[in-house]
Amino acid sequence: MTYSWKIQLFAGLSDRFGSPVIYIETETPSMTVAALKQELAGKFPEQADLVRISFVACNQTYASDEFVIQASDELAVLPPVSGGEPEKNEMAPDCESADGRYVITKHPITSDEVLAKVIVPEHGAAIAFVGTTREWTMGQRTVRLEYEAYAPMAVRTMEQIGMELSERWPGTQTAISHRIGVVDIAETSVVIAVSSPHRDACYEASRYAIERLKQIVPIWKKEIWEDGSEWKGHQLGSPWNPIEPISN
Structure with a gap:
C-alpha cells in the first residue's frame, strides 16, 4: 500500500x-x-x-x-530567503482571528483602524508601528513590493505573538494587520498596535513584536526593482530558526 x-x-x-x-x-x-x-x-x-x-x-x-x-x-x-520569478498564483483571501485583532488582507490598512482594537480605558499608553514600502535600499530603487502569506498559519503565529507579549508584559493588548499582494511605494504593509497601562512596556513590547513577526510569521515579500526581483524572507541572519524564542 x-x-x-x-x-x-x-x-x-x-x-x-x-x-x-x-x-x-x-x-x-x-x-x-x-x-x-x-x-x-x-x-x-x-x-x-x-x-x-x-x-x-x-x-x-x-x-x-x-x-x-x-x-x-x-x-x-x-523558505527563509530565496530568489524567484513573478508569482502566478492567486493570493489567499482575507483571513483574520476570531476576535478580529490579527488580520491578513489584500486591502489597504491604516494605523487608526488597528490602534482602535487595543485602546481601552484602563490603559494609559498605545503605540503603532507602521511598516511602509521604501523606495531606495542600498542604492537600488524598488518599484513595488509583492507579499505572499501562508494566511491561516500567519494569523495563528500573530496570535502567538500577542500571547507572548501578554506573558512578558502583563496586561498588554496587541493587534496586527498585514497586507498581501502588491504594495506600492510609501504604502503601508504592516501595522502592529500595542497598548498597556504604562508607556515603557508599550515601547518594549512593540519592538519585540516586530522582531518576532519577522522571525516566525510565514509572510514573504518580493522586491521588484527596475531591472529584476528577489524574494525576501526573515532577514534575521543565519541560521533561521523560527522555533527558538527571542531572548531578552
Missing part, C-alpha cells in the same frame, strides 16, 4: 518547483520532518540545498526535524 502526501510551497519555493503544491508517495503513513526533507531532496536533487534550510509546518505549526508527521496532516515547506 502506498500513501500520498500533499505538500504546500510558498514564495521562492513554489517558483523553484514550478507549482504551489507537490505530491509524493511513500510506503509508510508517517515519518519525521527530517525524513520528509530527505525524501524531497532525493526526488528533487536540484532543490536539495534550499529544502535543507527551509522549515516544515504541520497543521499550521512549525515542526522540528524530530517531529513525526502523518500523510493526512496539512503540510507546508516554508
Whole structure:
C-alpha cells in the first residue's frame, strides 16, 4: 500500500518547483520532518540545498526535524530567503482571528483602524508601528513590493505573538494587520498596535513584536526593482530558526 502526501510551497519555493503544491508517495503513513526533507531532496536533487534550510509546518505549526508527521496532516515547506520569478498564483483571501485583532488582507490598512482594537480605558499608553514600502535600499530603487502569506498559519503565529507579549508584559493588548499582494511605494504593509497601562512596556513590547513577526510569521515579500526581483524572507541572519524564542 502506498500513501500520498500533499505538500504546500510558498514564495521562492513554489517558483523553484514550478507549482504551489507537490505530491509524493511513500510506503509508510508517517515519518519525521527530517525524513520528509530527505525524501524531497532525493526526488528533487536540484532543490536539495534550499529544502535543507527551509522549515516544515504541520497543521499550521512549525515542526522540528524530530517531529513525526502523518500523510493526512496539512503540510507546508516554508523558505527563509530565496530568489524567484513573478508569482502566478492567486493570493489567499482575507483571513483574520476570531476576535478580529490579527488580520491578513489584500486591502489597504491604516494605523487608526488597528490602534482602535487595543485602546481601552484602563490603559494609559498605545503605540503603532507602521511598516511602509521604501523606495531606495542600498542604492537600488524598488518599484513595488509583492507579499505572499501562508494566511491561516500567519494569523495563528500573530496570535502567538500577542500571547507572548501578554506573558512578558502583563496586561498588554496587541493587534496586527498585514497586507498581501502588491504594495506600492510609501504604502503601508504592516501595522502592529500595542497598548498597556504604562508607556515603557508599550515601547518594549512593540519592538519585540516586530522582531518576532519577522522571525516566525510565514509572510514573504518580493522586491521588484527596475531591472529584476528577489524574494525576501526573515532577514534575521543565519541560521533561521523560527522555533527558538527571542531572548531578552
